[in-house]
Amino acid sequence: MKLMVVDTTLGLCTAGVFEVDGAGVRQLGLRSEPMVKGHSERIAGFARDAAAEAGVAFTDLDRIGVTVGPGSFTGLRVGLAFAQGLAAALDRPVVGVSALDALAASAAETRTVAALIDARRGQVYARFWRGGEADAAAEALTLDAAATRIATMGTNAVLVGSGAALFADIAAGRTILPLDGPAPEALARLAATADPASAPARPLYLRAPDATPPTRLPGQARGPARTP
Known part of the structure; x- marks a missing residue:
């Protein structure tokens, strides 16, 4: 299976082409850079360049995988819109992958993992x-609640993700991997095995967005003042 993975959810902008089969995951082409803003301007070019490096046309792809969050409200929607548009144009399935699951999968063969994203x-x-x-x-989770959970994990546990460093003072010998985003190979592995029917490309929000809709339309008169 040849697939493209897209990740704009956290601190990376990533587009990669991979081949996944019984022999494992093989990277064919990849563009990935640390990025806090500007994903919308770069992701299409990254996808084009990754496909060119892989020596494949978009029509050679069998499916698209995309991170769905949790993460940046704007960033994850950029990746989702691009992946869904590309999949629709190619008539290919698109699967959503949790950023936390992909971070955990980035911790190699470790089987005791805390995937942690700094939610501010x-x-x-x-x-x-x-x-x-x-x-x-x-x-x-609050930092205190997460610290309590981490304390119950064995000393062979790995803390992975942008939130891992927040617990350095209580890590007690546990490995810390403060990744800006999931490893593209891990994302490709999860995207290849996901069932499109049960892994939809829809945003995964664990907290309401900071922005709220306006209470009145532009030009609309304000309501009467409330009396005490």
Whole structure:
């Protein structure tokens, strides 16, 4: 299977072409750079260049994989819009992959993992794995709640993601991998095995967006003032 992966959810802008089969995951072409803003201007060019490096046409792709969050509200929607548009143009399936799952998969063969994304405002987005199985669904936790969960993990655990460094003082010998985003190879592996029916390319939000819709339309009169 040849597939393209797209990731604009966190601190990277990534587009890569991979071949996944019984022999494993093979990178054919990749463009990935640290990026906080500007994903919308760069992702199409990254995808074009990755395909050119791979020596494949977009029509050679079998599916598209894209990170769906949690992460930057604007960033994840950029990646989703691009992946969905490309998949629609090619008539190919598109699958969504959790950024937390992909971060955990980036920790190689480690089977005890805390995937942690810095969500600001004293929170992290988190998911925990033991024995290769997730403890529960992804969730938004306070730093204190996440620290309590980490304390129950063995000393062979790996903390991975942009939120991992927040717990350096309690890591107690545990490995810290402060990745800006998931490894493209891990994302490709998950995208190749995902079922399009159960892994839709829809945003995964664990917290309401900071922006709120206006309470009135432009030009609309304000309502009467409330009396005490």
